[in-house]
Amino acid sequence: MYSRIAGTGKYLPERVLTNFDLEAMVDTTDEWIRTRTGIERRHLVADDEFTSDLAYNASLAAIEDAGLDPRDIDFILVGTTTPDLIFPNVGCLVQERLGIRGVPAFSLEAACSGFLYALGVADQFVRGGQAKCALVIGAEAMSRIVDWTDRETCVLFGDGAGAVILERADDPGIMYSSLGADGRYRDLLYASSGVSVAPKDKEGAALRMKGNEVFKVAVKTLGYMVDEVLEKNGLEQGEIDWFIPHQANIRIIQAMARRLQMPMERVVLTIKEHGNTSAASVPMALDTAIRDGRIKRGDLLLLEAFGGGFTWGASLVRY
Ligand code: UT7
Numbered sequence: 001m002y003s004r005i006a007g008t009g010k011y012l013p014e015r016v017l018t019n020f021d022l023e024a025m026v027d028t029t030d031e032w033i034r035t036r037t038g039i040e041r042r043h044l045v046a047d048d049e050f051t052s053d054l055a056y057n058a059s060l061a062a063i064e065d066a067g068l069d070p071r072d073i074d075f076i077l078v079g080t081t082t083p084d085l086i087f088p089n090v091g092c093l094v095q096e097r098l099g100i101r102g103v104p105a106f107s108l109e110a111a112c113s114g115f116l117y118a119l120g121v122a123d124q125f126v127r128g129g130q131a132k133c134a135l136v137i138g139a140e141a142m143s144r145i146v147d148w149t150d151r152e153t154c155v156l157f158g159d160g161a162g163a164v165i166l167e168r169a170d171d172p173g174i175m176y177s178s179l180g181a182d183g184r185y186r187d188l189l190y191a192s193s194g195v196s197v198a199p200k201d202k203e204g205a206a207l208r209m210k211g212n213e214v215f216k217v218a219v220k221t222l223g224y225m226v227d228e229v230l231e232k233n234g235l236e237q238g239e240i241d242w243f244i245p246h247q248a249n250i251r252i253i254q255a256m257a258r259r260l261q262m263p264m265e266r267v268v269l270t271i272k273e274h275g276n277t278s279a280a281s282v283p284m285a286l287d288t289a290i291r292d293g294r295i296k297r298g299d300l301l302l303l304e305a306f307g308g309g310f311t312w313g314a315s316l317v318r319y
Contacts, residue, residue: 001126038249054159075122080114112307120313246276
């Protein structure tokens with residue numbers, strides 16, 4: 001028994017903050033942001049909009065795309081580091097809004113790798129026969145933990161959500177998942193407070209990153225990971241149809257495309273539109289390229305992400 005992707009969806013909040021808007025907020029330029037990161041704008045949640053709202057809207061789109069009724073879903077898993085509340089978890093909040101009762105609903109936190117972690121876990125539940133139809137979401141309101149006075153990080157992040165429906169199938173679907181973590185790097189990328197570590201001031205949790213050091217470890221680790229995925233699946237470089245990377249920095253993505261010997265036309269790039277949306281970025285990029293007709297049934301996809309922890313993950317998918 002395997003799982004396959006039956007539908008996808010995404011949701012971006014309406015409010016847009018451009019690089020030019022940021023020029024008026026911190027000492028930065030549109031030119032610096034575009035050339036160093038590939039980002040032009042990002043979407044931000046409204047004051048009364050929360051991660052579960054983004055997740056709910058992306059889920060509705062995915063459920064419709066799969067041609068299902070919400071009551072067909074028997075497993076809900078959300079990758080997020082910016083939940084609405086300490087509890088109930090975002091999975092439960094989405095479950096309630098979708099009118100689903102009784103099925104397991106939870107969230108996991110693996111920062112930018114959250115969706116790849118969630119996909120890997122949900123795949124195991126479907127393969128193990130414990131779920132027939134899983135709703136897997138990556139959703140973040142990063143703007144709530146960004147320090148809007150820190151030019152080194154505030155220009156990078158945005159809000160959004162992507163969702164995928166995983167259904168039981170006789171043939172794979174999700175062919176291979178690779179997940180990893182290394183807690184020694186905690187100080188290179190973290191939020192300054194949480195629950196048992198209380199905020200030191202009224203500012204609350206603030207995202208902190210040593211960007212240049214993160215960049216180097218990300219390129220090295222993702223490189224090893226994509227090599228491993230190819231080797232374990234007997235694939236040569238260039239055999240992947242579409243590369244769907246975490247949208248953190250265009251220069252990291254270009255380095256990975258070179259490693260995979262893939263032309264940039266075969267790489268799904270959405271970073272320009274919404275910056276780094278953490279766990280939401282991979283499912284949103286996947287949905288974008290499926291809906292615009294680039295990704296077709298039968299195509300071989302490689303999804304990957306890297307983020308705070310450090311955590312990382314990849315998934316080889318036959319769409
Ligand atoms: O999603 C989780 C994983 N996260 C990532 O993968 C992010 C990885 N890191 C990156 O994407 C890049 O390291 C950044 C985009 C964060 C930074 O790019 P960089 O090429 O590594 O720049 P840098 O940190 O080495 O800084 C270069 C210069 C510095 O000035 P000096 O020291 O050369 O005078 C910075 O102060 O750019 C300066 N700088 C800025 N200038 C204008 C840093 N941020 C800005 C800014 N606007 N927003």
